[in-house]
Amino acid sequence: MKFFVDTADTAEIEELAAAGLIDGVTTNPSLIHKSGKNFLEVTREICALTPGPVSAEVLALDHEEMMREAEHLRKIADNVCIKVPLTLEGLKTCKALSDEGTMVNVTLCFSANQALLAAKAGATFVSPFVGRHDDNGLDGMGLLRDIRLIYDNYAFDTQILVASVRHPIHVLESARIGADVATMPAKVIKSLVNHVLTDKGLEGFLADWAKTGQTIG
Numbered sequence: 001m002k003f004f005v006d007t008a009d010t011a012e013i014e015e016l017a018a019a020g021l022i023d024g025v026t027t028n029p030s031l032i033h034k035s036g037k038n039f040l041e042v043t044r045e046i047c048a049l050t051p052g053p054v055s056a057e058v059l060a061l062d063h064e065e066m067m068r069e070a071e072h073l074r075k076i077a078d079n080v081c082i083k084v085p086l087t088l089e090g091l092k093t094c095k096a097l098s099d100e101g102t103m104v105n106v107t108l109c110f111s112a113n114q115a116l117l118a119a120k121a122g123a124t125f126v127s128p129f130v131g132r133h134d135d136n137g138l139d140g141m142g143l144l145r146d147i148r149l150i151y152d153n154y155a156f157d158t159q160i161l162v163a164s165v166r167h168p169i170h171v172l173e174s175a176r177i178g179a180d181v182a183t184m185p186a187k188v189i190k191s192l193v194n195h196v197l198t199d200k201g202l203e204g205f206l207a208d209w210a211k212t213g214q215t216i217g
């Protein structure tokens with residue numbers, strides 16, 4: 001499963017990229033707002049930090065205007081992936097952009113039927129929001145399982161990009177289900193390293209090493 005980091009914070013991206021932990025980046029208007037930076041400028045900076053896909057979201061609601069915005073965004077770098085909402089206008093835009101060979105991430109997916117539409121429109125990625133699904137008393141992982149089954153039934157190439165990932169169990173379950181990508185806040189990626197037995201084991205080794213009185217080099 002590929003890991004994308006869900007942020008517009010370049011320091012976070014640099015840190016994770018240095019550890020080889022990320023395969024791409026996703027942003028959204030809320031994350032751009034949080035960064036306090038200019039959308040096009042920060043997207044350019046992010047694209048230079050990773051060779052992987054960098055999702056940048058259009059804000060328009062109609063197809064023509066989405067295409068116009070996408071034109072600006074895709075000029076930024078070859079690894080820009082245009083993010084469109086799961087609406088009819090978004091799907092129309094997805095189809096047009098994918099036909100031209102541009103990567104598209106169809107976002108705000110909350111049902112398996114919506115994911116089916118995204119695949120039919122040629123999406124590179126579909127983003128089911130599992131955390132927000134759970135927040136509303138729905139079964140985020142059940143949604144993923146349905147999408148995986150449907151995509152496999154018909155051999156759709158669209159990659160399942162799990163979004164709104166809130167904690168390590170979401171990551172574990174997504175990997176079990178066979179999601180292609182999980183996009184997560186940096187803090188969730190970092191939390192995956194934690195294990196009490198790793199900490200305890202390291203503590204024990206260091207204590208015994210200190211007793212040897214030795215140093216390396």
Ligand code: G3P
Nearest residue numbers: 006028131132163164165
């Ligand atoms: O980028 C979309 C998604 O990952 C948002 O997550 O936590 O705001 O529901 P969240």
